[in-house]
Amino acid sequence: MGLVISQSIKNTLTTYLGFGIGAINVLFLFTNFISDTYFGLITFMLSTANIMMPLMAFGTNNTIIKFYSIFKTRQSQNSFLTLMLFLPLVVIIPVGFIGHVAFDTISTWLAQKNPIIKDYVWLIYFSAITFAYFEVFYAWSRVQFQSVLGNFMKEVFHRLCTTILLFALYFEFINVEELIYGIVGIYFLRMLIMAIYAFSLRQPIIKFKKFKSLVKVLKYTSLIIVAGSVANLILEIDKFMLGYYVDIEKVAYYGVAIYIASVIGVPLRSLHQIISPVTAKLLNERNKVELKSLYQKSSLNLFIISGFIFLLIILNINELYLLIPEKFSGGLLIVILIGVAKVGDNLLGNNNAILFNSDYYRMVLLLGVFLVIITVVLNMIFIPLFGINGSAMATFIAILIYNIAKILFVKYAFNMMPFTIATLKTLSLIVVCVVIFYFWEFQFHPIINIGLKSILVCVFYGYMVYAFKFSDDISLIINKLLKRS
Template sequence: MGIVLNQSLKNTIITYLGFGIGAINTLYLYPFFLGTVFYALTNYILSWANIIMPLLAFGMQNTLVKFYTQYKTEEERSRFLSFTVLIPLLLCIPLVLIGLFFFEPISLYLSKENPVVKDYLWLIPFIGLSMAYFEIFYAWARVHMHSVFGNFVKEVGLRLFSLFALIGVYYEWISVVEFIYVTAIIYFLACIITMLYAFHIKKPVFQFSIPQNVKDVLVYTFFIILSGSVAVMLLDIDKIMLNQYIKIENIAYYSVATYIASVIAVPSRAMHQITYPITAKLMHENKHDELNDLYKKTSINLQVVGGFVMLCIFVNINQLYVMVPKEYSGGILVVFLIGISKYFDLILGNNNAIIFNSKYYRMVLFLGLLLVFLTVGLNMFFIPRFAITGTAVATLLSITLYSLAKLLFVVKRMHLYPFTHQTLYSLAITFGIFLSFYFWEFPFSPIISIGLKSALVTLLYVYINYKFVISIEINQALDLVLKKLKIRL
């Protein structure tokens, strides 16, 4: 776990730094500088770009990770790298032509409730293609065990440049309309920078040749495209559907709430950058016991870290919403609903990496497709009745069912188990501390109150988890810190 802990720690720090910048953007700059309409419009465009990204990437970011280690010679690897970069570009051409041909009826349908979106829909494929190639080049770096820089660009760089653009809006260097176009340029630049870094790690020798195992690659890629689309749709379809049923301003309210809740998933995102290729390698080498051990370690480590983040958010949520415009306050319940779904997905450890690198990925795909239809149906039922709370309920039900199905599949089919007795102890600790802190507030300003309560939660949570040795790896890391500080618990 050395390289996992090393790069996971760096990625976690980077990701939280990015989320800190994102918090400034989301809780203050976007609502106050852009206003609800253009804030919602920006989120709507990015959500659509996220949804089409797996299709435009043709699953090559996952295919690259799965198959790269199976090639033994540099020539085979170079041929495969060329294939993963060039094929999406060639296959995007007919998709672009189809999009251009049907642009008018598509734009009329998507803008029927909120006409303001129509003029900006063409930015969606541009941003989506930039996202797609960013992921491909990031995967290029990850298979060479370089996950930190790409993570920095994704988590910090994008948000930092968005912050600068928002400051530009405030000082009237750019208008709110121009901000949307600047956002598209930022994603394009992120793609180019990551490409140059990937090429620096492994200099490409592009060749128009097909890998010997092209059939296996294409079959896997086809299913991964659909799997990736399923996963992204479960995350972003809610914002798309809000636009179809209610005023676009509600996307802004929902986006603030879901951003706060998404912080819970940061440890998972950070660890998966490095555990994904390691999982692929262990599965390729048929090291079942080592894989099972990694599964348990990622599960409990993510549960402990994610549980801490969730606690800090939930016990401070009322004070957090004091700092945003009053019209956003309806999103508090959304934070709880989405947060719980993130936490459940978090404690499954490297479950996704195991499934996507196994021979059973097809069956899970079909299950995921069924859940997409379930998500759409639930949103169609709940949004007209309960607005943003309705879509949060639909998301919680969908993601929970999807995560539970994946867990049962891995347990039954592959005999891998993520949970131990420590899982139950961690749940009890987290719930007990939540009950102890949620129902009282300090009579100070929101920032001071949040700081004090978070400090108390941190001390109690870390102490209890350390004493009960909930995670051996986290205790070992704490021992090193305590030893340097000459502190004994």
């Protein structure tokens, strides 16, 4: 776990820096500098582009991670990477042609509830392309075991640039339409920078030559589109469907609550950047002993960390809502439901990496399609009944079912479970902290209250984890920090 822990810590710090900047944007700048309608429009656009991204990438970002380590010669690697560079065009070009021909039909359908969407539909397509090729170039660098700069571009760069654009809007250097085009331009620039960095690590040598395992690679990349689409659909379909069923400004209210809860997913996002190629390597080497160890360690460490973040959010959520405009503060149930779902994602450890990089990915794809159908149906039922809270309920149920199914499948296929006795101890600690601290309020300014309660939770939670040795990896990190101090 040495390389994994080292780069994961760097990635986690970088990701939280990005989320901190993003929190300022979402909770304070967007909510005060632009109208709810345009905030909802931007949220809808980017969520829809994220839904399209796996299709536009044609699964090549996952394929690079899975197969790169099996090619041992420079010639075979060059041929493989050349295919990965050009394969997304197989989808991008036809989709663009269909979109051009049927633009009026598509845009009218998307804008039924909110006509403002119609003028920006083509930006969704363009954004999806930049998202897709960014992931391709990021995977290119990750297989060289260099994920830190890419993680910075993925988590920090676009949020920092968006902050600059929002202040430019506030000081009237640009208008809101230019802000929207500027945000899309940021993602395009991010893709270009990532390409330059990836190519500096491994210069592309264009080789259109058949290589061993070509059929296997093409079959995988074609099917893995579904897997990537499933993951993105479950995460983003709620905001897309809200844009179809409710007024666009309510998408903004929902987006704020979702962003707060999404902070809990940062440890998994950070770990995944480096652990996915490591998992693929262990699978290719059929090293089941190390794979099981990695599975259980990643699950436990992520559960401890994400559980702590969950506590900081849930225990301070009422004070946090006092700091933002009141109209955005009705998302407590959304934060709780999505927060629990995010902790569940972390509890699975490198489960996704095991499934997507193994020979069992076909069954996972079938399961994923079934769960997407459930997600869509639940949203169609719950949104008209409960509004934005209904969408959170649908997402929570879908993620819960999906995660349980993935745990059971890995148990069946590899005879491994991610849980240990320490998992139960961590769960008990989280419950105890909620019982002790949730109703403990200070009578000061909300920022001071958040700071005081966070310190108390941090000391209590950290002491319990360290004193009772929940995790050797986390204890080792704490020991290093104590020695430095």
